[in-house]
Amino acid sequence: MTLQAQPLRAYPVLAxxxxxxxxxxxxxxxxxxxxxxxxxxVTLLPLGFIxxxxxxxxxxxxxxxxxxxxxxxxxxxxxxxxxxxxxPCIVLAVALAWLTERSDVPGARFWSWLAVAPxxxxxxxxxxxxxxxxxxxxxxxxxxxxxxxxxxxxxxxPVAAQLRRLDPAMEDAAASxxxxxxxxxxxxxxxxxxxxxxxxSLLIGLHLLAEYGLYAMIRFDTxxxxxxxxxxxxxxxxxxxxxxxxxxxxxxxxLGLEVLIRGDARYARVGxxxxxxxxxxxxxxxxxxxxxxxxxxxxxxxxxxxxxxGRWLIAGGSEIWxxxxxxSAFGETLLYAAGGALATTLVAIPxxxxxxxxxxxxxxxxxxxxxxxxxxxxxxxxxxxxxxxxRIALPLYQTVATVLLAYGLxxxxxxxxxxxxxxxxxxxxLERAAIALGRRPxxxxxxVTMRLAAPGVAACMALVAMGVTTELTATLMLAPNxxxxxxxxxxxxxxxxxxxxxxxxxxxxxxxxxxxxxLLHAQSRRVAGx
Amino acid sequence: xxxxDVIGLSKRYGPQIALEGVDLTVPARxxxxxxxxxxxxxxxxxxxxxxxxxxDAGRVTLNGQVLADGPLIAPAHLRGIGYVPQDGALxxxxxxxxxxxxxxxxxxxxRDQRVNELMEMVELDRAMLRRRPHELSGGQQQRVALARAxxxxxxxxxxxxxxxxxxxxxxxxxxxxxxxVLSQAGITAIMVTHDQAEALSFADQVAVLRGGRLMQVGAxxxxxxxxxxxxxxxxxxxxxxxxxxLGEGFVDCALGxxxxxxxxxxxxxxxxxxxxxxxxxxxxxGPQETAACHGEVEEVEFGGALCAITVGVGFEEARIRVLVRxxxxxxxxxxxxxxxxxxxxxxxxxR
Numbered sequence: 058m059t060l061q062a063q064p065l066r067a068y069p070v071l072a073x074x075x076x077x078x079x080x081x082x083x084x085x086x087x088x089x090x091x092x093x094x095x096x097x098x099v100t101l102l103p104l105g106f107i108x109x110x111x112x113x114x115x116x117x118x119x120x121x122x123x124x125x126x127x128x129x130x131x132x133x134x135x136x137x138x139x140x141x142x143x144x145p146c147i148v149l150a151v152a153l154a155w156l157t158e159r160s161d162v163p164g165a166r167f168w169s170w171l172a173v174a175p176x177x178x179x180x181x182x183x184x185x186x187x188x189x190x191x192x193x194x195x196x197x198x199x200x201x202x203x204x205x206x207x208x209x210x211x212x213x214x215p216v217a218a219q220l221r222r223l224d225p226a227m228e229d230a231a232a233s234x235x236x237x238x239x240x241x242x243x244x245x246x247x248x249x250x251x252x253x254x255x256x257x258s259l260l261i262g263l264h265l266l267a268e269y270g271l272y273a274m275i276r277f278d279t280x281x282x283x284x285x286x287x288x289x290x291x292x293x294x295x296x297x298x299x300x301x302x303x304x305x306x307x308x309x310x311x312l313g314l315e316v317l318i319r320g321d322a323r324y325a326r327v328g329x330x331x332x333x334x335x336x337x338x339x340x341x342x343x344x345x346x347x348x349x350x351x352x353x354x355x356x357x358x359x360x361x362x363x364x365x366x367g368r369w370l371i372a373g374g375s376e377i378w379x380x381x382x383x384x385s386a387f388g389e390t391l392l393y394a395a396g397g398a399l400a401t402t403l404v405a406i407p408x409x410x411x412x413x414x415x416x417x418x419x420x421x422x423x424x425x426x427x428x429x430x431x432x433x434x435x436x437x438x439x440x441x442x443x444x445x446x447x448r449i450a451l452p453l454y455q456t457v458a459t460v461l462l463a464y465g466l467x468x469x470x471x472x473x474x475x476x477x478x479x480x481x482x483x484x485x486x487l488e489r490a491a492i493a494l495g496r497r498p499x500x501x502x503x504x505v506t507m508r509l510a511a512p513g514v515a516a517c518m519a520l521v522a523m524g525v526t527t528e529l530t531a532t533l534m535l536a537p538n539x540x541x542x543x544x545x546x547x548x549x550x551x552x553x554x555x556x557x558x559x560x561x562x563x564x565x566x567x568x569x570x571x572x573x574x575x576l577l578h579a580q581s582r583r584v585a586g587x
Numbered sequence: 588x589x590x591x592d593v594i595g596l597s598k599r600y601g602p603q604i605a606l607e608g609v610d611l612t613v614p615a616r617x618x619x620x621x622x623x624x625x626x627x628x629x630x631x632x633x634x635x636x637x638x639x640x641x642x643d644a645g646r647v648t649l650n651g652q653v654l655a656d657g658p659l660i661a662p663a664h665l666r667g668i669g670y671v672p673q674d675g676a677l678x679x680x681x682x683x684x685x686x687x688x689x690x691x692x693x694x695x696x697x698r699d700q701r702v703n704e705l706m707e708m709v710e711l712d713r714a715m716l717r718r719r720p721h722e723l724s725g726g727q728q729q730r731v732a733l734a735r736a737x738x739x740x741x742x743x744x745x746x747x748x749x750x751x752x753x754x755x756x757x758x759x760x761x762x763x764x765x766x767x768v769l770s771q772a773g774i775t776a777i778m779v780t781h782d783q784a785e786a787l788s789f790a791d792q793v794a795v796l797r798g799g800r801l802m803q804v805g806a807x808x809x810x811x812x813x814x815x816x817x818x819x820x821x822x823x824x825x826x827x828x829x830x831x832x833l834g835e836g837f838v839d840c841a842l843g844x845x846x847x848x849x850x851x852x853x854x855x856x857x858x859x860x861x862x863x864x865x866x867x868x869x870x871x872x873g874p875q876e877t878a879a880c881h882g883e884v885e886e887v888e889f890g891g892a893l894c895a896i897t898v899g900v901g902f903e904e905a906r907i908r909v910l911v912r913x914x915x916x917x918x919x920x921x922x923x924x925x926x927x928x929x930x931x932x933x934x935x936x937x938r
Contacts, residue, residue, distance in 0.1 A: 226676035229639050230732075232663040233670035234690030235739060241664075248680045279897075295588075 073398075085498075086415055093407040095475055097426035103433050106441035107305055110298040122299040131300070132282050134197070135307060138265050138279065141201045142208070143258050149205070150212035150248065150257065153354065155242075156347055158220040161337045163344065168351035172213045173578045175358040179527035179544065180207040181270025182563045183358070185551055186365035188274060200277040206358040208264055210537035212257035218581050219253040220246075225335035237561065238338070252319060259315040266307055267434030269530040270548065279305040281436045285530060288440065298444070301437045306352070308432050366567075373557030377554060382546070387565055390526055390542040394569075397464035397525035398518040401472045404465050405517075409476035414485060424473075431470030438466050439534040455537045463531045467523045475520060479513020480506065516580055523573040527566055590615040590775045590783070591636065591743060596645030598631055605631040607799045613743075613792070618769065619777045620790035624822065625723045628656050628799040629779045633745050636777065637670050638663030649743060669741035669774070673748045675732030677720035683731050684716040690739045705734035707769055726757045732767055737772060744769065746778040750785060762789060783823045787811060793927075795819050812861070813848075815937050820859045825895070827865075827909045831933070841900055841907045843880050847933040858933040862912035867896065870924040882909065884923045891915055898925060 111119050122128075156162045175183075181304040184203045187194050194203075221247065233240045269281045280300055287297040340347050370377070408427050411420050430438070442463055446454040453459050483506045491501035529544045536545065542565045550559035591613040598606040606628045613619050621629045634640040636647055638660060647655040649668070654661045677686050684702050691698045706713055709730040720728055729749055736744060749765070750758045766789060769776050780786050786793050787807040794804045803815045813819035817828060831840035831847075833856040838847040840858060847858065870881050882898035885908065896911045896919065909927060919925055 224674075224676055226672035227675070229634075229637070229663070230670055230672055230676045230735070231678075231689070232639070232737065233637060233666075233668060233741075233745075235667075236690075237662070237664050245678060248678075251680070347800060560642050 064248060073168045086411075088125065088408055089407040090415075090420075093411055093420075093423050096404050096408065096469075097423040099462075100426045100430040100469065102445065103430065103438050103441040103466070104305065107298065107302045107437070107442060110295070110444070111302060114299070118295060119299055122296055123303060127283070128300065128303060131278060131283055132303070132307075134277065135266065135279050137197055138200055138204065138277075139262055139311075141197070142204045142265060143261060145201075145205050146209055146212050146261055147254060147258065149350075149354065150209055150216050151247075151254075152350060153209075154213055154217040154220050156350060158217050159335060160340050160347065161344065162347045164338060164348075164353070165337075168348075168355070170575075170578055171351065171355040171359065172217075173210050173574060173581075174355075174571075175207060176577065177211045177567050177574040178262070178359070178362050178531070179206070179270070179563075179566055179570075180204075180268055181274055181529060181544075181548070182366075182566065183207040183362060184271045184274040184472065185547075185556065185563065186362035186557065189369060189556055190361055195276045197277060199275050200272055203271060203275060204261075204268075206354075208261045209354070209358065211260045211264070212254070214577075214581050215253035215257045216250055219250050221335075221582075223249055225333060228335075235305065237554060240354055243349040248443055254317040255315050259311060262311045262315075263308060263432050263434075266304060266311070267436065267530070269436060274551065280307065281434055281530065284436050284440065285534070288443075288534060297440060301440050304434055305437055308434065312429075312432055362567075369557045369560035370564065373560060377561055379558075379561075382541070383561055383565065386541045386543050386546045386562060390544070390566075390569070393460065393464075393542060394522040394525040395534075396461055397468065398522040400461045401465045401468045401521045402476065402514065402518050405469055405472035405476050409473055409480055412473075412477050413480045416477050418455075427473050428470050430466050431468070433467075435463070435531040436468055436530065436534070438463050439531040443534060455535065457537065460532065460535045460537075460540075463535050464521075464525050464528070467528070467531065468524045471520050472517050475513055475517020476510075479510035479517070482513065483509040516576060519573050519576055523570050523577075524571050589613060590617075590650060591777070592646075592648045593632070593636070594646045594648075596632065596635060596642050598628075598635065598640070598642050604628075606635075606642070606645075609796075609799075609801045611794055611801060611804065613775060613777060615775055616773055617775055617792055618766070618790045619775075619792045619794060620786035620823065621777060621779045621794045621796060622783055622822075623781065623796035623844075625781060626739050627796040629781075629796050630747060631799075632796065633747055633779045634776065636743075637668055637745050638666050644689040667739065667741055669739065669744040669748045671729070671732045671736050671737035671744065671749050674752050675720075675728040675749075676736070677728055677731055679720055681719075682716065683711075683718050683720070684722070686720065686731055687722050687734045687738055689735060701738060702734075705737055708737070708771065709734045710764060724757075725753050726761045729753065729761050730764065732766060737768070737774070740772075741774065744774050744776040745764070746776060748780055749778065751780070751782070758785070787823070795822065797822075797865065813934055817936055820934075820936065825910050825912075827860045827862070827907075828936070829855055829858050829860065829907065829933075831935075833858075833935060838935070839873045840933070841905075842909070842927060842929060845929045845933050846931075847935060850935050852935065857936045857938060859936055860909070860929065860933055862895070862910045863911060864930050865911045866928050866930065867898070867911055867913060867919060868928065869919075869926045870926045880927055882925055882927055884919045884921050884925055887918055887921060889915060889918070894918055898927060900927070 078099060108576050114122070153168075153172055157172065161197045162168065179537050180203070183206060187199070187203055207559075227245055228241050232238070233244045236244060266279070267281055268279075269285050273285070280303060284297045284300045284304065287300070369383055406426070408424055412424055442459050443454070446459055485504050487509070488501045491505045495501055496504060527544060532540070532545055533548065536542070543562045547559045547562035547566065550562065591611075592905045593609055593611040594605050596609040609632060621632060623629045631640065635642050637656060638654065640815050641658045641660045642655055644657050645655070646653060646657075649666070654666055672755045678689065681689065687705055688698050688702045691701060699897065702716070703713065704812060706716065709846040711727060711730055711734070715727065717725065720731070723731065732749070746765070750762055753761055778786070778789055782918070787810075790807060792804065793807050793810050795802045795810065797818060803810060810819070811823050814823060820826045820828070828838040831838040833847070833850065833852050833854060836846060836849050837844050838856070838858050885899045886897040888895040892915055893912050896913055898909045898911055900907050900909055911927070
């Protein structure tokens with residue numbers, strides 16, 4: 058058979074069409090970039106505000122406000138708090154994570170859940186509980202003690218996840234090279250926990266700088282307590298703003314220190330394929346004794362608050378259950394949590410999308426802005442928004458919109474991390490396959506990408522909601538008059554030393570946070586492949 | 588003289604039998620491959636020899652020293668056994684030089700010299716000493732893992748599927764390089780693999796594990812041509828199994844009367860023919876040709892140097908399929924009538 062050349066018009070030719078898909082994509086990418094840039098610009102507000110205020114105040118006044126004994130005292134307090142809290146947190150988190158993930162301690166899964174559970178108890182409720190049990194607890198060591206109990210899960214979670222992910226073949230190889238189990242741990246396991254330790258320590262360090270309620274209650278002065286006190290007592294703008302400036306510098310210093318310690322070394326497993334799951338080390342006779350650590354930590358971080366809360370609830374009797382007030386505060390908290398979660402997730406979507414689908418140099422710079430703002434203490438964000446609204450947008454001062462904007466800025470990294478992971482789980486090929494099967498681009502996004510990313514989006518919204526539920530500082534400074542959330546009501550009552558009446562609010566906050574903590578725990582296990 | 592003796596080794600994980608009564612002797616300076624399908628217990632056997640797991644029963648001795656006697660075991664770090672895991676398991680936080688020198692005492696003045704020697708031995712450029720593992724190719728990572736394991740001059744080297752993550756081309760080159768290094772260093776080696784071709788070309792002794800039991804141990808050629816049973820035969824390579832009547836030095840089967848090894852058994856049995864034993868030639872037409880040694884080409888699978896040809900012999904229910912491997916030139920077309928000739932004797936399988 059021979060083939061004969063056919064005239065071209067003999068074949069059916071598709072009518073020439075513009076490339077709607079490509080144009081739609083380009084337009085969508087440009088719009089998303091514009092939105093992400095706008096969000097980044099807003100994230101720069103707190104830092105811009107500090108610089109603006111410093112310039113306005115003038116160097117002479119600024120230096121007089123910064124270089125004074127009080128600032129030095131706060132600096133020493135803050136530094137001591139960081140230096141004394143982080144080492145025990147690291148030691149306890151590593152020991153606890155090793156016990157629950159790598160040893161045959163009885164009830165390892167149960168202890169692992171209990172190790173995360175303190176996250177459901179706001180830090181200021183922890184100090185409230187401890188003061189209830191030991192009224193004399195004040196000062197630096199009390200602050201360190203309660204901080205360790207309240208923030209330990211921030212280190213435990215990443216360390217436990219990293220221990221689950223570590224390839225046990227490396228430990229086998231080290232043992233075959235003559236290292237006993239202790240030296241294998243020190244030379245092979247511990248160096249690979251470095252990123253988890255740095256990340257967790259940074260998180261705790263930033264919380265120590267930003268926390269207000271815990272230290273105010275335990276009467277230990279930090280930058281944050283000093284700023285809020287000055288703001289509430291005398292609205293001393295310049296002094297509070299200069300303290301905020303030093304606080305921001307401390308945060309940036311902490312971020313820089315973490316980058317320096319973390320270094321650029323790579324700690325990911327080399328090679329393809331999934332690692333074999335690690336076998337648990339037999340503790341033998343020490344099995345019973347090894348339970349003492351998780352038992353003691355759970356007792357201190359969960360048992361004491363539960364006992365103190367229970368005692369106040371019993372002491373208060375039925376009188377403290379003011380159904381109307383409680384329902385109102387509960388409802389308002391839920392509304393703020395839902396609004397904050399929705400607003401934060403919405404503003405995080407453009408950057409989450411770009412970071413997965415259109416990564417680039419400018420995108421990374423903008424993404425950096427989204428993350429840095431999360432490191433700023435709530436008090437700095439709140440102070441910036443108060444000053445800006447008072448000076449240039451008075452109608453927005455003490456409105457729900459400003460509170461939601463503050464939540465959006467504070468919890469932006471939480472939403473971004475979750476959203477990005479959710480979108481990354483849906484490869485662009487799936488969208489293309491849907492388009493090839495006849496869906497329009499928008500239809501493909503909604504029917505494939507959004508649907509598959511939905512669980513991740515829901516999880517990140519839940520995490521933001523948990524943050525909002527227990528947020529105190531920014532809510533106190535920004536919320537409209539008459540706002541009554543569970544946290545602000547609890548705070549008001551404890552300020553009046555009515556600890557019994559505050560107990561139901563604390564119990565409700567814990568009840569709201571508990572399911573979200575369980576979700577966080579389950580998610581961290583899923584991410585680590587369990 | 589044996590270096591390693593494994594006697595009656597058994598191990599269970601809950602109700603699951605991982606090993607059952609395994610006996611294995613590994614001669615000094617030999618290369619042994621433990622081969623078997625997934626879940627056959629080969630990695631468990633290796634881990635028990637290394638000291639990472641304890642057996643439920645049985646004994647492991649190295650150079651006459653007892654390493655494991657039931658659940659009582661000597662710790663892995665005191666055994667002096669080298670170990671190269673799958674993917675190499677290099678320490679990602681250390682450089683190549685630090686990985687190789689990991690097992691050598693940091694105060695040893697000859698540490699750097701030994702690292703350099705090992706780099707040379709595994710044919711790696713010294714410029715790579717400062718690199719991190721993720722900056723190396725898969726083959727280079729395996730060489731570093733081998734050098735790291737050799738650093739302490741182990742008496743025995745255990746290799747756990749060391750080439751499984753490498754590309755086909757690279758795999759052969761790295762395997763040859765590892766074989767050369769092990770021979771050069773005079774180290775006894777045990778390799779675990781699920782790849783029968785890799786096992787046959789690497790080892791001078793192959794042990795086949797199935798369902799936690801050691802089915803057969805022997806030289807690669809012996810195992811390939813004289814497997815004990817049908818499963819071992821098929822695991823080690825393609826084969827045609829035929830029902831046959833066993834006679835004295837011959838068998839009668841669907842391909843006619845063909846020579847066979849002399850055995851004590853007579854009567855009905857099963858024989859094995861490897862594809863390399865059968866050759867094809869165009870069928871001569873005429874009454875003198877018997878149907879028994881003729882067949883019809885059913886399928887031709889072109890594979891370059893060697894091609895697989897399936898030939899159907901006989902008719903309807905009695906039709907059998909014979910696999911033939913032939914050089915990739917002048918191949919018959921499907922449907923062609925061909926004559927089959929058997930070279931060498933048929934192997935009689937145990938039942």
